Amino acid sequence: MNKKGVIYVMLTVLLLAGAGYMMLGKSVEIERGSVITGGNQAGNFQKVTLGIKNYNYYPNTVTVKSGQPVRIYLDESVVGCYRGFVIRDFGISKYLKTPNDYVGFTPTKPGTYAFSCSMGMGKGTLVVQ
Secondary structure (H helix, E strand, C coil), X not given: CCXXXXXXXXXXXXXXXXXXXXXXXXXXXXXXXXXXXXXXXXXXXXXXXXEEECCEEECCEEEECCCCCEEEEECCCCCHHHHEXXXXXXXXXXXXXXXXXXXXXXXXXXXXXXXXXXXXCCEEEEEEC
């Protein structure tokens, strides 16, 4: 086999390995996500932790209270563009690099608001009561 043939074989193996990694990595389902009241020195906040299940944010619908600060975290199951978290109605667009990063805001108006990843692939609903 000549050099060109060896290069083609190596590229094919790399492509197959990469595709397998992406498929297996995305099939992991972690059933986590909750709203709890947390606290820090500045006061209390509503903590929301989202994961990924079936290629979407989980939980897909989150309910929080109006007038109370909210922090949204993405757990370690969240990868790729899903880490770019967007809530357009609140002017939020932030890339959450690690599970310790969060989006913080205080919803002041009850209603139903959409959230998504930066590419609009993963979606969910934020209900403010």
